[in-house]
Amino acid sequence: MKADMRITLLGSGTCVPSLKRSACSVLVQAGRSNIVLDTGPGTLRQLLKAGVSIFDISHVFYSHFHPDHSAELVSLLFATKYPDASRRRFALTLGAGVGFQKLYSGLRSVYGSWIELAPGMLNIIELSTATSDAIDFDDFTIRTSPVAHNAESIAFRITGRGGASVVYSGDTDTCEDLVRLAREADVLICESAMPDGRKVRGHLTPSAAGEIATRAKVDKLVLTHFYPECDTVDVESQCRRTYDGPLLLAEDLMTIELPAARHRLPRQCLNR
Numbered sequence: 452m453k454a455d456m457r458i459t460l461l462g463s464g465t466c467v468p469s470l471k472r473s474a475c476s477v478l479v480q481a482g483r484s485n486i487v488l489d490t491g492p493g494t495l496r497q498l499l500k501a502g503v504s505i506f507d508i509s510h511v512f513y514s515h516f517h518p519d520h521s522a523e524l525v526s527l528l529f530a531t532k533y534p535d536a537s538r539r540r541f542a543l544t545l546g547a548g549v550g551f552q553k554l555y556s557g558l559r560s561v562y563g564s565w566i567e568l569a570p571g572m573l574n575i576i577e578l579s580t581a582t583s584d585a586i587d588f589d590d591f592t593i594r595t596s597p598v599a600h601n602a603e604s605i606a607f608r609i610t611g612r613g614g615a616s617v618v619y620s621g622d623t624d625t626c627e628d629l630v631r632l633a634r635e636a637d638v639l640i641c642e643s644a645m646p647d648g649r650k651v652r653g654h655l656t657p658s659a660a661g662e663i664a665t666r667a668k669v670d671k672l673v674l675t676h677f678y679p680e681c682d683t684v685d686v687e688s689q690c691r692r693t694y695d696g697p698l699l700l701a702e703d704l705m706t707i708e709l710p711a712a713r714h715r716l717p718r719q720c721l722n723r
């Protein structure tokens with residue numbers, strides 16, 4: 452049975468350089484679309500390890516502009532042009548919250564033609580940071596919601612044409628908008644930057660992420676965006692204080708396949 456959606460956790464880390472965890476990034480493959488969520492340092496190499504070339508990427512969406520989530524945008528555009536721009540056969544769509552156009556203009560003022568693609572080969576979309584937003588593409592629908600981190604921060608919910616759904620929190624603190632966006636999603640990929648007891652403003656801990664997953668009644672929770680402090684504690688048992696459903700702790704290049712909704716057991720039959 453062909454999966455409706457295939458998810459690859461390209462990176463499970465942060466801005467802290469790590470041989471174990473590349474910066475936080477997710478690849479979602481739905482239909483013929485290859486969608487990348489965030490491109491921090493290392494993402495382009497992680498894509499290669501996942502068997503995806505930069506020329507296969509159809510969409511990149513940014514949760515926010517912190518460099519550990521966005522820095523390789525420049526590398527992506529530059530590598531698309533040199534040495535052979537003709538290798539890209541279709542337009543690349545980039546999307547992010549309000550301010551993205553300004554960010555791209557700023558990068559162009561520094562890098563000029565080095566990061567400019569041919570006419571018609573780059574679409575830039577700004578999504579609302581004040582309220583939820585949604586766009587339909589051929590292979591999927593993307594819904595967004597503002598979250599509690601930076602002014603431009605948004606979370607994403609991608610739904611495939613067969614009904615499979617994944618939510619990516621980006622960076623956030625606890626917020627009702629994320630609970631709403633994640634409602635009954637198949638998978639919630641949620642940041643869990645610091646351990647319980649060491650929470651920092653604008654980020655979650657394992658138990659705080661678990662609480663969001665429980666309230667949203669998601670089918671599966673994936674914790675990610677682990678600062679090194681998280682690798683010294685028992686993240687799973689911290690999350691179990693608030694969440695008892697299926698749980699994965701992200702590792703780089705971990706994959707999850709989701710069948711189309713019509714091929715699934717009713718929710719009450721699933722072993723939660």
Ligand SMILES: [Zn+2]
Nearest residue numbers: 515517600622
């Ligand atoms: Zn951030």
Ligand SMILES: [Zn+2]
Nearest residue numbers: 517519520622
């Ligand atoms: Zn971050």
